[in-house]
Amino acid sequence: GAVVSQHPSWVICKSGTSVKIECRSLDFQATTMFWYRQFPKQSLMLMATSNEGSKATYEQGVEKDKFLINHASLTLSTLTVTSAHPEDSSFYICSASGWTSGSGTQYFGPGTRLLVL
Amino acid sequence: DQQVKQNSPSLSVQEGRISILNCDYTNSMFDYFLWYKKYPAEGPTFLISISSIKDKNEDGRFTVFLNKSAKHLSLHIVPSQPGDSAVYFCAASAGRGGSNYKLTFGKGTLLTVNP
Numbered sequence: 001g002a003v004v005s006q007h008p009s010w011v012i013c014k015s016g017t018s019v020k021i022e023c024r025s026l027d028f029q030a031t032t033m034f035w036y037r038q039f040p041k042q043s044l045m046l047m048a049t050s051n052e053g054s055k056a057t058y059e060q061g062v063e064k065d066k067f068l069i070n071h072a073s074l075t076l077s078t079l080t081v082t083s084a085h086p087e088d089s090s091f092y093i094c095s096a097s098g099w100t101s102g103s104g105t106q107y108f109g110p111g112t113r114l115l116v117l
Numbered sequence: 118d119q120q121v122k123q124n125s126p127s128l129s130v131q132e133g134r135i136s137i138l139n140c141d142y143t144n145s146m147f148d149y150f151l152w153y154k155k156y157p158a159e160g161p162t163f164l165i166s167i168s169s170i171k172d173k174n175e176d177g178r179f180t181v182f183l184n185k186s187a188k189h190l191s192l193h194i195v196p197s198q199p200g201d202s203a204v205y206f207c208a209a210s211a212g213r214g215g216s217n218y219k220l221t222f223g224k225g226t227l228l229t230v231n232p
Contacts, residue, residue, distance in 0.1 A: 006160070034219065043206065043224045044161070093160045105151060106220055108160035 003027050004096045006109035013084055014117055021079045021112045023094030030096035033077035034106060035069060038091045050077055074098070084116040120144045121209050123223035130230050136194040138226050140207030143188065147209040151220065152181060152192045155204045164205075165192070197230045204228070 003026040013019050023033055032051050036044040048064075050056035050071035058064045066088075068080040077096075081088055091113050095106040122141045130136045138152075148169035153161035167174040167181045167190070174181050180193045194201055204225040212218035 002163075004160070043222045046219055046221075049219055091158070095160075105163055105166055107163060108153070110160045111158065113158065 002105075002107040004030075004094065004107050004109040006094055006112050008112060009110060010113035010115070012115045012117065015085050016083055019081045019084055019114060021081075021092055021094075021114075023077045023079070023096065023109050025075050025096040025098070025107075028096075029074040029098050030077070031074065031098040032096070033071055034095045034097070035067070035077075035079050036093045036095065038093060038111075044093065047079075081114065084114070086116045089114055089116045118143075119224075120147075121207055121221050121223040123205075123207055123226050125226050126224070127227040127229070130197045130228065132199055132230055132232050133196045136192075136197040136201065136228055136230065138192040138194075138205050138207070138228065140190050140192075140223055141188055142190075142209050144209070144211065144221070145188070146211040147221075148212070149210045149218075150181070150183060150190050151208045151210075152179075153206045153208060154201075155206060155225070161206055194228075197228075199230045199232050202228055202230050 005024045007022045035047045038044050047062045048056045048058045050069050052071050052074050056069035071077040093111040095108045097106045151166040152164045155161040165176050165179045165181050167183050172183050183190045204227050206225045207223040208220040210218040210220050
């Protein structure tokens with residue numbers, strides 16, 4: 001149980017375009033979803049926390065107009081990287097948490113590799 | 118300010134032996150701790166967790182020990198297997214593991230189990 005999927009698994013786009021990444025909890029209801037970014041050989045950096053039906057809470061230094069998060073249902077959250085630039089190239093990972101997933105443990109998706117040319 | 122620290126970037130162990138991964142934290146508000154395993158280009162996989170009301174939690178080959186007074190936790194893997202080779206992240210949250218509490222991660226320790 002507690003499976004989280006992400007789509008796409010990797011994407012290459014041109015500078016200036018927008019990219020949408022989907023995160024789905026497949027077998028439990030995720031009251032909260034988290035979006036992380038990981039740079040090579042670094043830890044996971046939390047970008048934002050989103051609760052179903054409400055606005056996301058962004059971490060300090062993360063531009064909310066740049067990284068749009070929508071948590072429209074208990075099983076789906078999306079991250080849209082708007083007007084992507086090469087410095088946005090990174091590994092983006094979502095996680096989902098809910099009481100049905102077990103004591104608030106976060107379960108992670110497989111990640112999305114974004115390369116902006 | 119690194120609130121969760123994994124001071125050993127790497128650890129090498131022989132197959133069959135015990136692997137001990139260490140983690141220290143500074144925030145006394147943390148009361149729920151987790152260990153994740155991560156392969157390259159994949160999301161972290163949850164291994165085991167422990168609440169601050171306990172000092173030990175065991176699940177198969179994995180045991181997590183928590184020493185609150187020292188603000189230290191460790192993950193023991195016995196016996197270690199080559200398939201355990203991965204990066205292990207320690208994470209902590211404040212709020213007794215509530216579903217909407219964010220995790221703070223350490224930088225990870227690369228475990229290599231040699232056949």
